[in-house]
Amino acid sequence: MKGKIIALAASALxxxxxxxxxxxxxxxAPYGPGPARAAGAIVPGSEADLRATAGDRVYxxxxxxxxSPAAQQILARQAAWxxxxxxxxxxxxxxxxxxxxxxxNLALGARRAHAAKSVLVAAGIPPSRIATISYGKDRPIVLxxxxxDFALNRVAIxxxx
Amino acid sequence: MTVxxxxxxxxxxxxxxxxxxxxxxxxxxxxxxxxxxxITPLPIAIPPFLGANGPSQMGQDIxxxxxxxxxxxxxxxxxxxxxxxxxxxxxxxxxxxxxWREINAQALVVGAVGRNPDGSFTAQFRLWDVLAQQQLAxxxxxxxxxxWRRIGHIIADAVYERLTGEQGYFDTHIAYVSEAGALRHRxxxxxxxxxxxxNNRFLTGGRSLVMTPSFSPVxxxxxxxxxxxxxxxxxxxxxxxxxxxxxxxxxxxxxxxRFSPHGGRLLLSEAKGGITNIFSxxxxxxxxxxxxxxxxxxxSPSFSPDGSQIVFNSDRGGSPQLYVMGADGSGVxxxxxxxxxxxxxxxSPRGDEIAFTKITGGSFYVGVMHPDGSGxxxxxxxxxxEAPSWAPNGRVLVYFSQTPANASGRGFSSxxxxxxLTGYNKREVLTPGDATDPAWSPLLH
Numbered sequence: 001m002k003g004k005i006i007a008l009a010a011s012a013l014x015x016x017x018x019x020x021x022x023x024x025x026x027x028x029a030p031y032g033p034g035p036a037r038a039a040g041a042i043v044p045g046s047e048a049d050l051r052a053t054a055g056d057r058v059y060x061x062x063x064x065x066x067x068s069p070a071a072q073q074i075l076a077r078q079a080a081w082x083x084x085x086x087x088x089x090x091x092x093x094x095x096x097x098x099x100x101x102x103x104x105n106l107a108l109g110a111r112r113a114h115a116a117k118s119v120l121v122a123a124g125i126p127p128s129r130i131a132t133i134s135y136g137k138d139r140p141i142v143l144x145x146x147x148x149d150f151a152l153n154r155v156a157i158x159x160x161x
Numbered sequence: 162m163t164v165x166x167x168x169x170x171x172x173x174x175x176x177x178x179x180x181x182x183x184x185x186x187x188x189x190x191x192x193x194x195x196x197x198x199x200i201t202p203l204p205i206a207i208p209p210f211l212g213a214n215g216p217s218q219m220g221q222d223i224x225x226x227x228x229x230x231x232x233x234x235x236x237x238x239x240x241x242x243x244x245x246x247x248x249x250x251x252x253x254x255x256x257x258x259x260x261w262r263e264i265n266a267q268a269l270v271v272g273a274v275g276r277n278p279d280g281s282f283t284a285q286f287r288l289w290d291v292l293a294q295q296q297l298a299x300x301x302x303x304x305x306x307x308x309w310r311r312i313g314h315i316i317a318d319a320v321y322e323r324l325t326g327e328q329g330y331f332d333t334h335i336a337y338v339s340e341a342g343a344l345r346h347r348x349x350x351x352x353x354x355x356x357x358x359x360n361n362r363f364l365t366g367g368r369s370l371v372m373t374p375s376f377s378p379v380x381x382x383x384x385x386x387x388x389x390x391x392x393x394x395x396x397x398x399x400x401x402x403x404x405x406x407x408x409x410x411x412x413x414x415x416x417x418x419r420f421s422p423h424g425g426r427l428l429l430s431e432a433k434g435g436i437t438n439i440f441s442x443x444x445x446x447x448x449x450x451x452x453x454x455x456x457x458x459x460x461s462p463s464f465s466p467d468g469s470q471i472v473f474n475s476d477r478g479g480s481p482q483l484y485v486m487g488a489d490g491s492g493v494x495x496x497x498x499x500x501x502x503x504x505x506x507x508x509s510p511r512g513d514e515i516a517f518t519k520i521t522g523g524s525f526y527v528g529v530m531h532p533d534g535s536g537x538x539x540x541x542x543x544x545x546x547e548a549p550s551w552a553p554n555g556r557v558l559v560y561f562s563q564t565p566a567n568a569s570g571r572g573f574s575s576x577x578x579x580x581x582l583t584g585y586n587k588r589e590v591l592t593p594g595d596a597t598d599p600a601w602s603p604l605l606h
Contacts, residue, residue: 114435
């Protein structure tokens with residue numbers, strides 16, 4: 001079992017390598033016995049597991065919904081994780097920074113969530129396992145008004161349903 | 162609520178007019194031209210309405226509502242009752258115009274209230290042109306006692322209409338989203354209040370995120386967005402019986418609802434597969450018509466008052482801008498060309514302006530432009546000002562304005578403001594707590 005998991009992780013990493021350089025803050029070795037798991041805090045197949053092993057969120061440029069190379073890598077790892085945990089269904093939440101109207105940002109958040117879903121579906125995850133929701137600018141991830149705060153709110157987050 | 166109104170005329174008007182006709186000096190009719198940006202407010206005297214046996218608490222309260230309404234418009238300056246010389250004794254007596262001229266009153270409202278045998282009350286008023294010494298208006302209203310504030314608003318509307326030539330807007334409601342709690346997990350409740358902030362009440366409990374209420378033009382009904390089902394979907398709320406229902410026909414994520422001018426249809430957006438288009442729902446038959454069909458974001462539709470056109474927000478050109486099209490989706494024309502992003506277009510009830518939110522240079526603005534895109538004017542600016550809604554006379558707007566929170570959420574506030582479309586007379590509309598997404602109702606009477 002464990003050997004299979006590691007093989008999966010390797011293929012995910014290979015995919016990521018094709019997509020471009022790994023992000024600066026890449027999560028630890030996927031599926032490995034990281035410190036948190038060693039402590040018994042993360043249940044395999046859980047949202048925390050997804051976050052720790054694949055990365056649960058991808059970021060977008062201002063007023064954009066294109067999936068960046070860095071986001072492609074994270075979504076490839078999410079796809080690999082979802083292929084391993086076949087019983088897990090997820091919901092992708094689209095979020096926006098506050099610099100848009102409420103209605104427009106609802107639409108933009110929907111487009112971001114769909115963009116992330118499309119990458120997972122293209123990687124072979126059945127669409128029926130992936131719901132999407134948009135919160136627009138109404139459930140910000142962080143407060144504050146710096147460019148970095150805004151960037152952290154332009155996000156699609158994959159959550160386990 | 163039932164309000165009975167009758168014009169005060171009969172013998173009274175005839176009796177009064179006769180003595181003054183022969184010798185009355187030629188006076189320009191008392192009139193306020195509200196098309197100009199800044200005007201000198203008209204001095205008006207509004208003594209406490211008389212009771213059946215002299216002073217009356219309700220009479221005093223109604224006069225205060227009338228004075229506050231007229232003052233809030235920026236067009237009137239109610240005079241301090243302590244400066245009044247004449248002590249009115251009978252509502253139907255001819256005022257001592259000299260006493261009112263002496264304190265520079267140009268208009269005078271003389272009113273009275275009285276209880277009826279069935280427990281209801283009657284309020285009457287006469288509006289006098291002090292210089293011309295003429296009655297300009299006179300009406301009597303009867304209603305249940307708890308409606309005294311509304312009667313005050315109705316009288317203020319009558320005075321406003323007689324002196325400006327424009328429809329009043331005081332006997333109205335404002336619906337909005339009341340916000341409380343941590344900024345990352347706001348509790349949002351639909352609320353409604355009189356336009357002046359009185360009689361606030363909450364319409365939803367706060368369990369589900371709610372957004373963007375919009376009034377039916379023909380009945381006591383709101384369309385709004387709720388996450389009650391888990392995602393954003395459009396609901397209708399009957400304000401008379403509290404019944405709410407999700408609009409049928411579109412199963413996915415729907416938002417940005419707005420009624421047609423006659424209330425028979427609802428425009429709304431649906432997001433599907435990352436694409437957002439505009440649809441029209443026939444509220445009688447339940448049939449749905451697609452209005453836009455492209456792979457961009459098309460949202461925030463708003464009908465022209467004649468129902469022939471729709472203004473909407475779209476990023477089909479690469480960034481969110483304003484577009485106008487025929488009611489069937491034909492002839493799409495971009496109308497916004499300034500720098501920055503545009504959204505939330507709302508067609509004025511008069512038809513001559515479109516209000517919008519604009520985001521540029523790190524700041525938010527509320528502005529207006531003509532339906533062909535010319536004459537853009539920004540009338541409010543702030544860290545975050547957004548979501549204009551027109552008063553029914555198309556002269557005044559309400560919007561919300563937020564102050565920034567720091568990273569720990571402190572310093573935040575969100576308030577409603579009203580402002581003339583000229584950009585003057587900005588005033589806070591008092592709400593019990595933080596407020597967003599205001600919607601101004603049609604006139605209630």
